[in-house]
Every structure is written in C-alpha cells, then in structure tokens.
Amino acid sequence: MTHSYPTSGPVTLHTLLADKNASTKSLTSGVIKSDLVSFNFDAPELIHNGFKPMVRDGKYDWGELAIVTFLQAKFYGKPLVLIPAVIGGRFQHQCVAYNSEHGTLKPSDLDGKRIGVRSYTQTTGAWIRGILQNEYGVDPASVEWVVFEDAHLAEYKEPSNVHLAPKGKKLKEMLFAGELDAAMIGSDMPDDPRIKTVIADPKKDALDWHEKTGIIPMNHMVVARPELSQQRPDVVREIYRMLLESRDLDTKPSNGLQMRPFGVEAMRTSLEAIIEYALQQKIIERRLSVDELFDDTTRALGA
Template identity: 60%
Template sequence: MRKSYPTKGAVELTTLLADNASTMSLKAGRIASELVRFDYIDFPLVFDGFKPMVREGRFDFGELAIVTYLQALAWGKPLVLLPAVIGARFQHHCICHDAQRGVIKPADLEGRRVAVRSYTQTTGVWVRGILQEDYGVDPAGVTWVCFEDSHLEEFTDPPNVVRAEEGTTPLGMLLSGEVDAALLGSDMPADPRLQPVIADPKAAGLARYRRTGVIPMNHMAVVHADLAARRPDVVRELYRLLLESRDRDTPAGDGLQMRPFGVEAMRPSLETAVRFAFAQGVIPRPIEVDELFDDTTRLLGIRAHLPG
C-alpha cells in the first residue's frame, strides 16, 4: 500500500469526494490551486468508496467517516486525518419508529430489534452513544439488525448483531414490522409514519451541544500517510482549499459552524467519538485525539486559534 509522490512540484491526487454542501466550490473548480490537481473517482454512494480506501489504499485524498478512520488507525492503515470536518449533523432525529405500530421511546429499546446499515456506521455509533449517556439505554441490550459488514475486514460484529436477509433494507424491515426502530439518517424519507424515537430531536440536539460543545461529525478529510510524510506542502494546500470551500459554501449560521476546522475546535467532538466507539466495541483500544494526526496535520489551522 506504499505510494510514491514527487518531492516537489504539482501533484495529481486520486480523490474520493462526494458532492457535499461544504465542498461544492472545490469540486466544481471554482477554487484554484497551482499545486494540486484532483482525479475524482465518484461512487453513487460515497461510503461505497470507504472499503477500497482503507483496504486497498486506493485514494491519495478524500473524505472518510470518522468511525471508519478510528478503526483504520487502530488497525494500522496508512491514513492520516486532517482537522477538517466535511459533514456533520445533530444525530437525534436519525432513529425512528413506525407510528402506525405504536410509540417507541428510548426506554423501550432494550430487548427490541433496531435496524442499522452497519454496526460500525458512524451515525449508529453516535446514536447509540447518545442513547446510552442521555437516556440510559444499554446498547448491549438491543439486537442490532445489520445489512453490511465493517469497512475494516479485521473487525468482527459483537454477539448482539444479526445480519438481515439479502435484499432487505432498514426502511422496508421497519415498515413491515420486522424491526421496532431503524437508523435512517440521510435516507429518511418524508413519510408521516416515521416518527423520531427521541422526542423533539432538534431541540434535544441543540441542548446537548450547548451542554457539551460536541458537534457529531460524520465525514472528515484524510490523506494517505505517505503523502503527508513526503509532501506536507500539499497537505497544507488541501487544508486551505477545504477551508476556503467551507467558508464559501457553508458559512456559520446563528453563531454555529457545524463543520469545525482545527484540532482544538473539534477536540471535544473527537474525544466523544472515540469514547463512544470504544465503549461499543467498535475500536479495540482508547485513542488519544493527538494520535489521530501527524506532525503536519496536527498543526493545520493552529494560527486561527492563536491571538493576533
């Protein structure tokens, strides 16, 4: 998986980057760079590119789910995190039930079946952590019905995970009554039957943020470790491009920037992601935030947090 990069001059990077709200200007070429050119490899669903990224080292640069990155680091994959959030959201609304079959509240989940695309899906890790810390739900007491394996082939699902039959979907199983709740996230259709398990999820998410300072990121930027080691100038340029695109495309609203940049700005969120992932058995050991970066990426954006 070792890659070779020129020591100077412009580089072309094989890139995994969806049409995200915060990277529209970058991907459309409205932000110029004399140092970096991008060879975009598109997938209908960007997470389908995560396996080739972590298993084959296919990409030089791109976006990756934060939980997948934590697993990649734990199992020694040659990737390095940039302190740049590409996508984030408050996750409380992502778990729903079919209101036509009765009401399901957080306290009702233990002993029930809940569908989620994969046990290691980042949204699932966030939702299980929130349910445990804020609502007293033990994730080990829930049967998680999953449809895919982990992006990391080294990971084995825990015993309270069962695999759905081929051809089924979380939404389909929920509406047929085969599961009691489902994590749908961005796949949530506008269907009045689907109601949140967590009451008033928007208010609950904002309240949790005000209490903890945690923004639950989904995807962040990563680079191949050999690129970070050989071309720190390219890594710094990638950070600049991502930041400029974010500020153009998704400026802060009401004083809240949902896509923080810089290690210190996202430290509480990363600490929480690590804590949730380890508690749920998704990663084999705790990881310190500073381990997520190397000597180049750890310093990215630091000037923004220094006076003057």
C-alpha cells in the same frame, strides 16, 4: 504498499470526494483552483462505497472518510492520517425513528428491541447509540442490531448481538412492515407521517446536549496517505486551504453553530466523544488519543 510523490512542483492526486457534498462543491467543481495540486476525482454515487477501497486497498492519495471508519483504520494500523477538516457534520438526535402504526416508542422503551442500521459501524449509528446510552440510559448490549452491510475494515468482527438481515430485505421496508422496532436512518429518512422520531423533540434535545457537552458530531472528515503528508507537507497545507475556502463559500453556520469545524482544537471534544462511544460499543478495542490521529503536519493545520 508505500507511495512516493515528486519532491517539489505540482502534483495530481487520486481523490475520493463526493461531488454532491455541500461544503466541497466549489473545490470539486473547479471554482477553487491551485497551481500546486490538481485532483483526479473518483467517487461512487454513494460515497460510502469508496470507503472499503480506501481502507483495505489504499486506493486513494487522499479523500473523505467517515470518522468511525477512520478510527477503526487507525486501530488496525492502516496507513492513513487524519486532516482536521470536517466536511460533513450534523446533530444526530433525529436519526432514530419508529413506525407509529405499531405503537409509540421512546428511548426508555428501546432496551431489548430490534433496531435496524445500515452497518453496525456506520458513523450515524455510532453517534446515536452513544447518545442513547450516555444521555437516555439505553443499554446497546440489550438491543438486537439488524444490519445490512458489513464493516469497511475486513479485520473487524461484530458483537454477538449484531445480526445480518435476511438476504433481500431492506431497512425501510422492514421498518414499515413491523419487522424492526426502530431504525437508524440518516439524511434519507422517509417522508411519511407514520414515521416518528424516538427522541420526541430532537432539535431541542440536540441543542441542549451541545450546550452541556460542547460536542458537534462529525460524520465525514478528510484523510491522506502518511507518505503524502511526510513527503509533501506543502501539498497537504494547500488541500486544507482549499477545503476551508470551499466550506466558507458553500455553507453557513446552523443555529449559530459551525457544524464543520476545522483545526484540531476546534474538534477535540467531539473527537474524544466519538472515540469513547466507539470504545463502549466495541467498535475499537483501545481508547485512542486525539493527538495520535494526526501527524506533525496535519496536527499543526489551523493552529
């Protein structure tokens, strides 16, 4: 279903943007204003619960979306275009953990194990699997992946070594009970002395990996309806300006690194990496090019 926008003047856009996102709070709170565009914010408490309506139903004019969900949406021909603005990014090496009550675990022990992750296509999980495979020699095809949610894209069928957890089971409970050998967990990692990271020194390994590869792993980026970009490039440029201003007001670099890069060239290496990881993991079935993720309007932003 296509959508038409006024050809000139101010517009109000139906927007998916978390109000708790550190780098966009000045935008969502109204500190940063615009005479050209205003926003009807509509975000669930868990922002990823807005991703299915975004990619399946075209519910929003623009908003945030996990990069792996966007890559699948692009592969399946959904009407979305990427805006080169990372609004959530972090190193992921610390996000795979095990319960030390059941023994120790290091990357070389993971082949053949049972590992939990919220969804097989979750962006955190895709980054970690890619890192484990390409940096530590883990074979993701040998692992039994236990998931608790389906993919955001209805067309996607998971690989045969991905299994849905029994009804009523929860990831952290299964990890503590020893029903999982390890789990991929993002910002809500349990604060419990029994929980250890599979990668023993994740901060050092992550910084070494970045030094070697140049990759800054993005989680959430920004997308828009292609009609908005085509019909109102001035509005898309204004959204980009506001996002960048909010990022610079609300966040600072970490370890001297800008974890929320803006502009295609600043994120090209990282996008190439997550595309490769998604292809390796059978999340997408064709190697997308970085440039095809954008259109003429969004590709020029930040150039």
